[in-house]
Amino acid sequence: MRLLRLRHGLAAGYSALRLRQDNCRCFSSSRVHHELTPFTRRLFKIPSAPSPPAQHHNDLTTFLSYAEHISLPVTSTVHVGTHYEYTVLQTLRRYALSLSRIGGRDDAGIDLVGTWHLPERERERALPVLVQCKSLKTKLGPNVVRELEGTFRQAPVGWRTRETVGILVSPREATKGVRDTLARSxxxxxxxxxERDGTLKQALWNARAEVLGVGPLGVEMRYGTTEDAESGSVTKEMILTWDGCDIPHMDQVEQNLTEFAEQWAASWGMDLSKIQKGELLDVAEMVLPRDVSAQLLDRTISDADRKKVIQALQERLQQQPASE
Structure with a gap:
């Protein structure tokens, strides 16, 4: 197995890659944001990100408004770094990454944390992700890889798993030293x-990442025309693909997860409140066998086990005060 799997949007001969458009999954281009409820997060075992260092902004739009309000110089380190972090967050949502900014003085070197909902993992636990953003103009050396490795030991609760993925992001392409260190990790x-405008130019990953099942992940160069038809200029864009097809936008993933969670709750034949849905999960974890998550999401629970869960939930609800 190759130590390093490289996908570079500017590599010569890139057009030789096979483009498999037939039989591709059709994903909606919906851009409706669905905030996941605590119940949905529990059902799919999606950890909640730690509280951000400041409540003044939570995306690029609110940051720019806040920066203007406090007259933060656009050339300052804080402005440049924060702007880039939110740009990366926004760009990676296109590829099913749900990220939150936690950067600050006590961030342990982690700028963004979240989960990666790759197509074949949509009904499994999403990959936990730690992201470091390096918006420096200078070339980055192998030390940045070792720094990223150190964040695994200081990751927030919920990201200390064997499947956690580390991502280094920079406006500059990886040097040979960085690629070699990445491959050996x-x-x-x-x-x-x-790039600072959010354009993806390069993506590469090591063999250890392949072990987590990202083999179908690839890249594709797409060409288009600018809005100014008279100029005749052609734009180039590199995108991540899954098995040769588009990866669904995180907005669409959130919609799918939300709809599935609601359907799953309704499948028990009970009209449950938000609190009671959480209690349903509590009861299921106590009554069902150990590998409860797979059974719950695949809906392969036997009728006998289903009756046990419903009975246990009804008994719990009967013991609660009427005000609840």
Whole structure:
């Protein structure tokens, strides 16, 4: 197995890659944001990100408004770094990454945390992700890879798993030293070159990441024309693909998860409140066998086990005060 799997949007001969458009999954281009409820997060075992260092902003739009309000110089380190972090967050949502910014003085070197909902993992636990953004103008050396490796030991609760992925993001392409260090790492690591305007230019990952089942992940160069038809200029864009097809946008993933969670709750034949849905999960975890998550999501629970869960939930609800 190759130590490093490289996908570079500017590589010569890139057009030789096979483009499999037939029989591709059809994903909606919906851009409706669905905030996941605590119940949905529990059902799919999606951890909640730690509280951000500041409540003044939570995306690029609110940050720019806040920066203007406090007259933060656009050339300042804080403005440049924060702007880039939110740009990366926004860009990676296109590829089913749900990220939250936690950067601050006590961030342990982690700028963004979240989960990666790759197509074949939509009904499994999503990959936990740690992201470091390096918006420096200078070339980055192998030390940035070792720094990222160190964040695994200081990751927030919920991200200390064997499947956690580390992603280094920079406007600059990876040097040979970085690529070699990435290849030798025993951690599942990615490098992505994302320009300050959010354009993805390079994506590469090591063999350890392949072990987590990202084999179908690839890249594709797409060409288009600018809005100014008279100029005749052609735009180039590199995108991540899954098995040769588009990866669904995180907005669509959130909609799918929300709809599935509601359907799953309704499948028990009980009209449950938000609190009672959480209690349903509590009861299921106590009554059902150990590998409860797979059974719950696949809906392969036997009728006998289903009756046990419903009975246990009804008994719990009967014992609660009427006000609840």
């Amino acid at each position: 025993t951690y599942p690591l990615f490098w992505m070159t994302i």
